[in-house]
Amino acid sequence: MRLSRYFLPVLKEAPADAQIVSHQLMLRAGMIRQEAAGIYAWLPLGLAVLRKVEQIVREEMNRAGAVELLMPTLQLADLWRESGRYDAYGPEMLRIVDRHERELLYGPTNEEMITEIFRSYVKSYKDLPTNLYHIQWKFRDERRPRFGVMRGREFFMKDAYSFDVDEPSARAAYNRMFVAYLNLFARMGLKAVPMRADTGPIGGDLSHEFIVLAETGESAVFCHKDLVEMPAPGTDLDWFGDLQPIVDGRTALYAATEEMHDEAAFDAIPEGDRLSARGIEVGHIFYFGEKYSKPMKAFVTGPDGVDKPVHMGSYGVGVSRLLGAIIEASHDDAGIIWPESVAPFDVVLINMRPGDEACDKACDEAYAALTKAGRSVLYDDTDDRAGAKFARADLIGVPRQLIVGPKSLAEGNVELKVRATGERTTAPIQSVIAELSQANA
Amino acid sequence: MRLSRYFLPVLKEAPADAQIVSHQLMLRAGMIRQEAAGIYAWLPLGLAVLRKVEQIVREEMNRAGAVELLMPTLQLADLWRESGRYDAYGPEMLRIVDRHERELLYGPTNEEMITEIFRSYVKSYKDLPTNLYHIQWKFRDERRPRFGVMRGREFFMKDAYSFDVDEPSARAAYNRMFVAYLNLFARMGLKAVPMRADTGPIGGDLSHEFIVLAETGESAVFCHKDLVEMPAPGTDLDWFGDLQPIVDGRTALYAATEEMHDEAAFDAIPEGDRLSARGIEVGHIFYFGEKYSKPMKAFVTGPDGVDKPVHMGSYGVGVSRLLGAIIEASHDDAGIIWPESVAPFDVVLINMRPGDEACDKACDEAYAALTKAGRSVLYDDTDDRAGAKFARADLIGVPRQLIVGPKSLAEGNVELKVRATGERTTAPIQSVIAELSQANA
Numbered sequence: 001m002r003l004s005r006y007f008l009p010v011l012k013e014a015p016a017d018a019q020i021v022s023h024q025l026m027l028r029a030g031m032i033r034q035e036a037a038g039i040y041a042w043l044p045l046g047l048a049v050l051r052k053v054e055q056i057v058r059e060e061m062n063r064a065g066a067v068e069l070l071m072p073t074l075q076l077a078d079l080w081r082e083s084g085r086y087d088a089y090g091p092e093m094l095r096i097v098d099r100h101e102r103e104l105l106y107g108p109t110n111e112e113m114i115t116e117i118f119r120s121y122v123k124s125y126k127d128l129p130t131n132l133y134h135i136q137w138k139f140r141d142e143r144r145p146r147f148g149v150m151r152g153r154e155f156f157m158k159d160a161y162s163f164d165v166d167e168p169s170a171r172a173a174y175n176r177m178f179v180a181y182l183n184l185f186a187r188m189g190l191k192a193v194p195m196r197a198d199t200g201p202i203g204g205d206l207s208h209e210f211i212v213l214a215e216t217g218e219s220a221v222f223c224h225k226d227l228v229e230m231p232a233p234g235t236d237l238d239w240f241g242d243l244q245p246i247v248d249g250r251t252a253l254y255a256a257t258e259e260m261h262d263e264a265a266f267d268a269i270p271e272g273d274r275l276s277a278r279g280i281e282v283g284h285i286f287y288f289g290e291k292y293s294k295p296m297k298a299f300v301t302g303p304d305g306v307d308k309p310v311h312m313g314s315y316g317v318g319v320s321r322l323l324g325a326i327i328e329a330s331h332d333d334a335g336i337i338w339p340e341s342v343a344p345f346d347v348v349l350i351n352m353r354p355g356d357e358a359c360d361k362a363c364d365e366a367y368a369a370l371t372k373a374g375r376s377v378l379y380d381d382t383d384d385r386a387g388a389k390f391a392r393a394d395l396i397g398v399p400r401q402l403i404v405g406p407k408s409l410a411e412g413n414v415e416l417k418v419r420a421t422g423e424r425t426t427a428p429i430q431s432v433i434a435e436l437s438q439a440n441a
Numbered sequence: 442m443r444l445s446r447y448f449l450p451v452l453k454e455a456p457a458d459a460q461i462v463s464h465q466l467m468l469r470a471g472m473i474r475q476e477a478a479g480i481y482a483w484l485p486l487g488l489a490v491l492r493k494v495e496q497i498v499r500e501e502m503n504r505a506g507a508v509e510l511l512m513p514t515l516q517l518a519d520l521w522r523e524s525g526r527y528d529a530y531g532p533e534m535l536r537i538v539d540r541h542e543r544e545l546l547y548g549p550t551n552e553e554m555i556t557e558i559f560r561s562y563v564k565s566y567k568d569l570p571t572n573l574y575h576i577q578w579k580f581r582d583e584r585r586p587r588f589g590v591m592r593g594r595e596f597f598m599k600d601a602y603s604f605d606v607d608e609p610s611a612r613a614a615y616n617r618m619f620v621a622y623l624n625l626f627a628r629m630g631l632k633a634v635p636m637r638a639d640t641g642p643i644g645g646d647l648s649h650e651f652i653v654l655a656e657t658g659e660s661a662v663f664c665h666k667d668l669v670e671m672p673a674p675g676t677d678l679d680w681f682g683d684l685q686p687i688v689d690g691r692t693a694l695y696a697a698t699e700e701m702h703d704e705a706a707f708d709a710i711p712e713g714d715r716l717s718a719r720g721i722e723v724g725h726i727f728y729f730g731e732k733y734s735k736p737m738k739a740f741v742t743g744p745d746g747v748d749k750p751v752h753m754g755s756y757g758v759g760v761s762r763l764l765g766a767i768i769e770a771s772h773d774d775a776g777i778i779w780p781e782s783v784a785p786f787d788v789v790l791i792n793m794r795p796g797d798e799a800c801d802k803a804c805d806e807a808y809a810a811l812t813k814a815g816r817s818v819l820y821d822d823t824d825d826r827a828g829a830k831f832a833r834a835d836l837i838g839v840p841r842q843l844i845v846g847p848k849s850l851a852e853g854n855v856e857l858k859v860r861a862t863g864e865r866t867t868a869p870i871q872s873v874i875a876e877l878s879q880a881n882a
Contacts, residue, residue: 007508007573009562033558035513035520036545041558042511050511067448070483070491072476072595073514073578074547079476091540096547099532099582104477106515106537117474117482121450132448137514137578141540154513 003380007044020216022327023148025336029396038145038153048344053322057158060184064176066131066160071113077103079112082296092140106139111292114161119298125165133160149320156320162313170311174287175243177315181210181283186232189339193227194250198259204288209281214328217278222266223255225275280325287313336397337420345378348393352405354381362404373437444821448485461657463768464589466777470837479586479594489785494763498599501625505617507572507601512554518544520553523737533581547580552733555602560739566606574601590761597761603754611752615728616684618756622651622724627673630780634668635691639700645729650722655769658719663707664696666716721766728754777838778861786819789834793846795822803845814878
């Protein structure tokens with residue numbers, strides 16, 4: 001993508017009401033624009049990262065056997081009356097009346113609708129286990145939206161729903177999501193710790209929040225410090241085998257959110273291993289058994305011929321919020337530092353002197369070669385001053401900067417800067433192109 | 442994807458209220474489920490096709506120089522007051538009040554919001570031309586939603602917006618979209634004819650609808666019959682060069698929707714070349730100049746240093762509706778016939794006797810080989826009867842069926858059926874796999 005044809009409105013300063021660094025940087029880097037309180041437009045750079053994050057979530061859901069569908073944003077109020085949540089859900093639910101005076105709502109979550117879909121088609125235990133997910137815009141009418149996409153009102157969420165014939169099988173479904181979450185957050189460069197959590201308006205018996213530690217986190221969390229650096233289990237697993245040992249390996253150590261905190265249990269951890277911190281919730285999983293299937297009559301016939309309510313769980317990932325969490329975890333004074341897996345581009349190609357024949361030619365060749373190798377390249381072909389180009393490249397956080405200037409080029413060289421480390425090397429252009437073509441991006 | 446792990450709830454019969462064949466087939470093939478009047482959930486098979494169609498639209502927009510962003514579904518009423526459309530837009534606009542009594546609406550289109558984004562960042566003619574698009578859910582509160590996704594209320598639309606310094610440049614932007622549309626519909630196997638159209642609530646001076654001819658179309662259309670079979674211009678073009686000759690090649694022949702129909706001009710066509718038919722609108726493009734930029738003060742400084750309202754156009758494609766249009770154009774008594782470019786899978790692999798060692802082994806090998814070759818395969822590993830498997834494969838319209846049965850397999854053979862023609866060939870399994878691995882899908 002040539003920058004002269006792109007739409008990247010970077011700002012010198014963030015608006016004063018942006019309190020946390022991720023919000024400031026997303027505004028400054030031209031990733032988002034606020035259209036109403038807690039409602040954002042995703043400008044091209046922001047959308048590019050959002051799609052990367054979404055795709056990682058999708059791949060890990062698919063790998064764990066979940067099947068993607070897509071439910072609409074608007075739902076019938078009557079559906080929520082079946083579960084009893086229409087009246088129970090507070091003012092966070094955006095309630096809507098259409099031209100025919102029918103009551104609708106903008107879905108804040110989809111337990112009711114997926115249960116309705118399931119019960120319409122699935123009748124036998126033979127069709128289980130089933131896990132259906134979607135990645136869709138949701139709305140929660142937060143009283144005080146803030147922190148940019150971290151606590152927005154219209155937000156992008158992945159929510160999966162598992163259906164099983166009994167509790168042990170439902171627990172296996174829960175474990176698959178638990179393990180998939182460990183992997184998907186790790187793929188984004190995040191250290192997310194599963195913590196025992198309150199079930200809130202979703203309800204149920206068992207629940208874990210996946211928490212990224214950050215000073216700007218909204219909630220207090222308590223855990224054994226070894227959990228933070230524990231490596232992800234990896235994807236080479238028998239997903240329908242026994243994942244309990246992996247889950248046990250995490251849950252054996254203490255980790256809880258404030259609502260579930262047990263001071264005595266925490267104090268039993270050796271003092272040097274106790275971690276009391278603040279965290280950002282990036283995922284939340286629930287096992288709630290028959291809470292929705294029973295009132296909504298989602299029954300399946302068991303092997304014994306008896307109809308029983310299906311056992312369910314639900315599994316959320318805050319896709320849009322993850323961008324804020326990643327930036328909170330990965331930035332410096334100059335701007336964002338994207339992990340390669342979610343970077344909007346692999347390389348920024350900076351032409352130091354557009355119009356100079358040699359620079360233009362070298363840039364065109366590098367652009368063509370890298371694109372052919374499957375790298376995504378943002379080619380800064382603008383007339384801006386060198387300082388502005390460097391500052392912008394640092395701000396938007398693309399992992400590698402390939403700098404083509406007339407002086408170096410006269411000797412056949414270009415400069416390569418690694419955004420994360422600031423490391424700069426000067427080398428022959430062909431060897432830099434060859435290196436970048438093989439990058440693990 | 443193994444069918445036993447997929448979610449494909451096919452129906453023997455469509456509900457009685459599904460009046461047109463595309464609606465019936467989408468319900469029967471387990472592609473969609475109605476959640477409220479004109480509001481659908483996209484089941485996995487439907488979503489797979491929706492994503493294919495979306496991606497073709499995206500690729501052709503990008504090729505024509507448009508840049509993708511993503512605007513939210515909800516918008517502030519005040520924004521629409523700036524253009525005067527908040528009061529002018531009828532009951533099709535879904536109006537919403539949030540917990541703080543602020544007036545919102547579910548966007549039916551985005552002229553106002555994109556103009557707000559544009560004016561916030563772009564100040565000079567030097568940053569033009571610009572074309573920004575998004576692919577997002579929209580809502581129009583149709584009085585009588587019907588025909589499934591063809592006239593839904595919550596629908597998926599691509600809308601692009603061009604910004605130019607003057608009328609000639611805006612016309613060039615219009616032409617780029619005109620030509621891109623010809624290509625993108627052709628890629629989906631559709632014969633879409635651009636026709637002079639009424640500008641409706643968008644407004645403006647110049648407008649074309651892209652119409653697919655179909656008996657079930659909602660509107661009467663009139664054109665020279667040569668337009669229907671005219672080949673697409675293709676993508677190997679100088680997109681920022683002069684595209685007027687391509688546009689002229691279409692607009693020289695008569696084509697108009699009912700609202701713009703000129704009986705005298707139509708009668709001037711030789712009788713044998715006149716086509717009076719019904720059509721489905723799949724795209725609609727507008728040039729409306731300063732209609733929004735003037736009241737909303739989206740000004741750019743021209744080369745002469747004078748600030749002037751930017752010239753705009755907008756360009757819609759009904760992405761969700763396209764699935765209905767494609768099915769209307771491509772089906773038979775047995776079900777859907779997907780063009781390869783939008784098919785949810787490339788191949789259905791039918792195991793005629795799951796549990797038979799040789800059949801399972803051959804299917805596993807075929808599945809692995811085709812997947813490795815980049816083909817997407819739906820592997821029917823269920824215990825259903827052969828007749829049910831064949832009927833389902835025909836219904837869901839995947840282009841090729843690879844049938845593995847014990848008798849043929851004993852001689853090393855499998856059967857290959859082409860969905861569109863019904864043609865069946867028996868051949869050695871390895872040669873069929875090799876052939877399918879090279880299919881243009």
